[in-house]
Amino acid sequence: MLVEDELAKVVPGGETALSIGVFDGVHLGHQHLIHKLRQKAAEEGLLSGVVTFHRHPRLVLSPESKLTYLTSLKERVRLLESLGVELIVTLSFTVELAQLGAREFLILLQKHLRMRWLVIGPDFALGRRREGDAATLKALEEELHFGVEVVPPRVWHGEVVSSTAIRHGLSQGDMTRANQLLGRRFTLRGRVIKGDERGKILGFPTANILPEAEQALPADGVYVTRALLGERVYKAVTNIGVRPTFGGGQRLIEVHLLDFEGELYGSELAIELVERLRGEKRFASAEELKAQIKRDVERARALDL
Numbered sequence: 125m126l127v128e129d130e131l132a133k134v135v136p137g138g139e140t141a142l143s144i145g146v147f148d149g150v151h152l153g154h155q156h157l158i159h160k161l162r163q164k165a166a167e168e169g170l171l172s173g174v175v176t177f178h179r180h181p182r183l184v185l186s187p188e189s190k191l192t193y194l195t196s197l198k199e200r201v202r203l204l205e206s207l208g209v210e211l212i213v214t215l216s217f218t219v220e221l222a223q224l225g226a227r228e229f230l231i232l233l234q235k236h237l238r239m240r241w242l243v244i245g246p247d248f249a250l251g252r253r254r255e256g257d258a259a260t261l262k263a264l265e266e267e268l269h270f271g272v273e274v275v276p277p278r279v280w281h282g283e284v285v286s287s288t289a290i291r292h293g294l295s296q297g298d299m300t301r302a303n304q305l306l307g308r309r310f311t312l313r314g315r316v317i318k319g320d321e322r323g324k325i326l327g328f329p330t331a332n333i334l335p336e337a338e339q340a341l342p343a344d345g346v347y348v349t350r351a352l353l354g355e356r357v358y359k360a361v362t363n364i365g366v367r368p369t370f371g372g373g374q375r376l377i378e379v380h381l382l383d384f385e386g387e388l389y390g391s392e393l394a395i396e397l398v399e400r401l402r403g404e405k406r407f408a409s410a411e412e413l414k415a416q417i418k419r420d421v422e423r424a425r426a427l428d429l
Contacts (some may be wrong), residue, residue, distance in 0.1 A: 226256025
């Protein structure tokens with residue numbers, strides 16, 4: 125089995141307490157769970173570990189679904205590491221893995237990852253047809269000689285924090301809600317590509333990033349952002365959309381870095397979204413668009429980031 129081949133390559137430095145999930149966004153709810161995981165690991169003298177997946181299970185089980193991700197796998201791992209997780213294992217989510225029973229999967233985790241504790245949320249379930257819910261896992265504790273701790277969900281303003289709630293906030297352009305649920309600013313990353321240089325002609329040159337097809341994006345519009353270029357940080361105005369004034373086209377992320385001079389083609393750029401200024405709209409002329417961009421820049425300069 126591919127899953128056993130992948131697990132066999134992992135050599136944990138000791139017995140482990142594990143959490144399992146996609147952890148898309150590594151949001152406040154995930155952070156709460158990881159905090160409890162590390163507490164349990166410390167209490168029991170174990171390593172804290174996370175098992176996450178390449179490809180969201182929903183995309184494998186329901187290929188027709190159109191699910192976007194908040195964070196790439198690389199970013200997810202980086203964020204989990206920043207929370208102090210000592211062991212991060214990435215498994216390929218396949219139809220074969222989905223057909224494994226809960227008991228079989230747990231035995232594999234014990235065999236290869238030396239699992240002694242499993243720390244989960246109340247709605248967690250693993251295994252074929254999600255048979256391994258909290259009650260089932262609790263019933264297996266004595267037989268398989270491991271412990272299960274169920275952690276209550278993280279609630280924000282009466283709402284359970286979830287990746288779905290964050291995607292909904294993004295779809296509304298509500299960066300306040302999305303950022304608060306994430307526990308940090310929503311960030312887009314990518315390499316700067318060659319554009320049509322219309323921004324430069326208008327007097328507001330932009331760094332253009334082509335988002336990956338599965339990347340979650342906020343509602344089209346103009347945003348106040350922070351652009352991270354290596355160790356340097358710039359206030360920026362970012363347009364996300366299809367540029368209807370010029371006839372529309374491919375959805376792009378266009379970033380105008382304030383007070384920056386230089387060449388950006390080929391550079392890696394990270395964009396933290398702070399606030400939505402307005403929706404994307406078609407202007408009657410390039411001059412009208414230029415005047416609006418000037419107002420957008422003035423509003424961005426006035427904000428304390």
